[in-house]
Amino acid sequence: MSNSTGKYWRFDVFQRVEHALLITSFTVLVITGLPQKFSSQPWAEFMIMAMGGIEVVRIIHRAAAVLLIAETMYHFGVLTYKVFVKRVSLTMLPSMQDAKDGIQALTYNLGVTKGAPRMGRYNFGEKVEYWAVIWGTLVMVITGFALWNPIATTYFLPGQFIPAAKAAHGGEALLAVLSIITWHFYNVHLKQFNRSMFTGYISHHEMAEEHALELEQIQKGQLPPPAHPDGLRRRQRIFVPLAAVMALITIVGLYFFITFEQTAITTVPRQTTDIYVPLTPAPDAPGG
Amino acid sequence: MDQCRSTRVIIIYAYRVLLIAACGIAVGLALFVSRPAAAQVLQPVPPDSACKLCHIDSTETITLTSGETLNAGIDPVQLDDSVHGVHAAAPVFCTDCHRPQQRYQYPHQANPAESLSEFEAEIAGNCQQCHTTEELHNPGHLQAKDNPNVPNCVDCHGGHDVAPAAAFEADPVGTCQTCHQEIADPHIAEVHAEIVSNLGPDQTCQTCHASTPQSEDAKCQTCHSLLNSALTLPSGDTVDLHVNPEDIVNSMHGEQVINGQQYTTLRCTDCHKEQGLWGFPHQPIDAQTRRDLTINMQAVCQDCHTDIFDRNADGIHAQHIVEGNLEAATCEDCHGNHAIQNPDEPRERVSQTCGNCHSTINEQYGGSVHGAALLGEDNPDVPICTDCHGVHNIPDPTTAEFRLSSPYMCGRCHADQELMDKYGISTDVFDTYVADFHGTTVTLFDHQSPHEESNKAVCYDCHGVHNILPASDENSQVIKQNLLVTCQQCHPDANDNFPNSWTSHFKPSIEHNPLVYFVDLFYLIVIPATVGGFLLFIGSDIFRQVRERFQRKSKESHDE
Known part of the structure; x- marks a missing residue:
């Protein structure tokens, strides 16, 4: 595992599955969401038509949203487990060092500073992405809930929050898509194709370039030791039932989220009026 | 000597006697010659x-x-x-x-x-x-x-x-x-008797049996202008036989110049062209009822107004007649027959015409912002029935298609800047509607599946149909105090806050929907800033890579 030419274990299969779920839900959300935001554009209309009409598009969008929410819930479950049971170090937390690394990376790129920043398991670029996803998902879920359940929302928020939620939902979506296309695609696909999220392994070269500090820690054996098995088992015994209850609550909550309200009647009822009400005498005009 | 003198006396005497005798004969002859003429004058005798x-x-x-x-x-x-x-x-x-x-x-x-x-x-x-x-x-x-x-x-x-x-x-x-x-035929005798009894002071036998030959048209007119009775059809319906020839002369079918072309007054037989109507007594009419007759007469209009007739055939009225609803309007119901006038002069004539059959709707319209302006001030801008419903090819207004395309119908005027400026009405109404949830869906439905029903509101679901009032009117369905009830038509669970989720056709600004305005503003700044920042950083990274490659190459060439 630790050699200068080989590769390093980076993401386990659960993390990779999470990423796949994220790709799936995000892509579907973008494909079904952007045409709704830009519905007056010909391309958007074409996409909506190709997907079976606006009502179908909305259903697909909501299904993908449920997947994303479920994935997010799962992620927090796993995170809880890692933090409270396995007691791993919080390598994703941003710090001042990340800001310094970012500035150094920029100045290094510009040729002002000699030497690239030496970064840990998650470098500043990855943290920006991760927290952007967290922030974005939070915004999208909250605003999405408001759009999905406007009546419920207006029970505790002023009405104006609904169009505001719509504006935020669209704005945030655009921000997310553009960020993924620029930041994510460049850093892991264009700059060099980082396969670790698909294979689980990262190359030594990438390790040296992106995570020099982590590489050094690995090589020097400075990584924190895994948790003591006894304590781990004890904490697992507490976590598992708690997690089960939380999962149940989450599932029930999700169900409520989906079926929370019947916003509108499905068909506008037809009103029947007598339209033929001739004036008297009847308009059947005489000969003259 | 004496003897000689006495001889001269005898000769003179004889001469005198002869002279007198000659005079007498002359007078006698003269009298004789002149006698017969003098006798005729005195005693006339007829030449025959x-x-x-x-x-x-x-x-x-x-x-x-x-x-x-x-x-x-x-x-x-x-x-x-x-x-x-x-x-x-x-x-x-x-x-x-x-x-x-x-x-x-x-x-x-x-x-x-x-x-x-x-x-x-x-x-x-x-x-x-x-x-x-x-x-x-x-x-x-x-x-x-x-x-x-x-x-x-x-x-x-x-x-x-x-x-x-x-x-x-x-x-x-x-x-x-x-x-x-x-003439002894009872029917003719009856008609003739009625005409004779209706002759006015200026009318004599010569009015009809004139000394100069009458045209076919004049024959029709002289009888029918003097007839006041009615024809009874088999169903018992009657047809008034009186025709005032002036009605035709003063109608749209009188002398007209249309598009530079001179049209003469229509003759009776131009429309009443069935063979049986040319002569007298007329052949019996086929129609069983008055309505049948009215419907059958439409074919007459078709001959000249072919294009209009064809369009009308696609309209809801003609379709209803085909389906057997004989109450639906025919040409005559809207236009009349002999006294046809320009159907939209004045414009309110249209609303009256439609109101003949759709009286309750016309009443509602009369109370609406559009109708009041039309009827009260002959406003040329407000829609009349035909502006929204079309004229001859009137579509069924209860179809999904009509409903889904209706926002464009309203938008024709309400998105017209010049027109709306006259009344100080915002033209944002159409765009803001389309930008909103309802309008987006309806527009997409209209473009992609116009025959499918949608439960999303169109203009008239909120504003009312024929009874549209100004949004500022206290009875308007969309004024603040009535809006919740209006929303609840489709959103039965809607609460007091809910109506405010509608932006009231205002484009977000600091005055109207400030929260939306600031969210939009936030992303207007944050998106370019973030993405711009990313791109700058990426740019710097590409710059580094190019530089490094260049350095490697120069180093390699230096090493060699």
Whole structure:
């Protein structure tokens, strides 16, 4: 595992599955969401038509949203487990060092500073992405809930929050898509194709370039030791039932989220009026 | 000497006697010569006394080539009692009628007439000697005077016993009926009697039976303008037979110049063109009911107004008729028949026309912001029925298609900047509607599946249909205090806050929907800033890579 030419274990299969779920839900959300935001554009209309009409598009969008929410819930479950049971170090937390690394990376790129920043398991670029996803998902879920359940929302928020939620939902979506296309695609696909999220392994070269500090820690054996098995088992015994209850609550909550309200009647009822009400005498005009 | 003197005396005496005798003879001759003329003036003798010497009380007959016989005798009393007899203003002699005179001198030549009718025709031809053309009536008869079957003057008025005009006027129908026995037909008699009874002070027999031939149209008009009765159809429905010819002259079918082309007034038979209507008595009408007749008459309009007729066939009214709902409007129901006027002059005529059948809707319209402006101030900008519903190819307004495309209908005026500026109405209404959840869906449905129902609101779901009021009116469905109820039509669970989730057609600004405005503003700044930042960083990274590659290459070449 630790050699200068080989590769390093980076993401386990659960993390990779999470990423796949994220790709799936995000892509579907973008494909079904952007045409709704830009519905007056010909391309958007074409996409909506190709997907079976606006009502179908909305259903697909909501299904993908449920997947994303479920994935997010799962992620927090796993995170809880890692933090409270396995007691791993919080390598994703941003710090001042990340800001310094970012500035150094920029100045290094510009040729002002000699030497690239030496970064840990998650470098500043990855943290920006991760927290952007967290922030974005939070915004999208909250605003999405408001759009999905406007009546419920207006029970505790002023009405104006609904169009505001719509504006935020669209704005945030655009921000997310553009960020993924620029930041994510460049850093892991264009700059060099980082396969670790698909294979689980990262190359030594990438390790040296992106995570020099982590590489050094690995090589020097400075990584924190895994948790003591006894304590781990004890904490697992507490976590598992708690997690089960939380999962149940989450599932029930999700169900409520989906079926929370019947916003509108499905068909506008037809009103029947007598339209033929001739004036008297009847308009059947005489000969003259 | 004495003897000589006495001889001279005798000669002188004899000369005197001779002179006196010559004078006497001359006077006597003169008297004799002048005697007959003086006798005629004093004792007049009729020029046809010679005719009468023979023909009065004659029992002889003349046999014509045809074998017919002609009485040579005449009744002097009858002749004297006739209008040409003693009652005449001026004496009429035999040879005034029996012309030429030469032929009637004695001994008479053989009459060239081969038959009695030829003989009478020749005599009748001489009536014009005294009776002027104006007096020679009955145009139909005159037109066909060479036809032996058509009566001449003598046939009706008689020969020697010619009756005074008063006798005909006493029973004109009876006289005509001698030949025209169809007048005895009860139907014709009834119609004729009604017309005669309706004759006004300016109307006489001549009005119809004029001295000049009448056009077909005039024939129709003279009868129907004088008829007030109604035709009863098999169903018991009646058809008023009265027609005022002025109605047509003053109608759209009167003289018109349309697109530079001169049109003459339509004739009756241009529309009433069935063969059975040309002559009199008319053939019975096919229609069982008045409504059938009205519906059938539409075919008449089709001949000239083909394009309109075809469009109308696609319209809801025509479709209803095809489906058997005979109450649906026909050409005549909206346009009238003889007195057709420009259908939209004044514009409110349209609303009245539609209101004839759709009275409750027209009432609602009259109370709406549009209707009040039309009826009250003849406003040229507000929509009339046909602006929203179309004219002839009126679509069914209850279809999904109509509903989904209705925002464009409202938008035609409400997104027209110039028009709305006159009334201080915002033109953002259409764009803000389309930008909103309802409008987005409806627009997409309209483009992609126009026949599918959508539960999303269109303009008239909130604003009302025919009873649209200004949004500022206290009874408006969309004024603040009424909005919740309006929302609840589709969103039954909506609460007090819910109506505020609608942006009231305002584009977000600091005054209207500030929260939306600031969210938009936030992303307007954050998106370019973030993405821009990313791109700058990426740019710097690409710069580094290019630089490094360049450095490597120069180093490699340096090493070599």
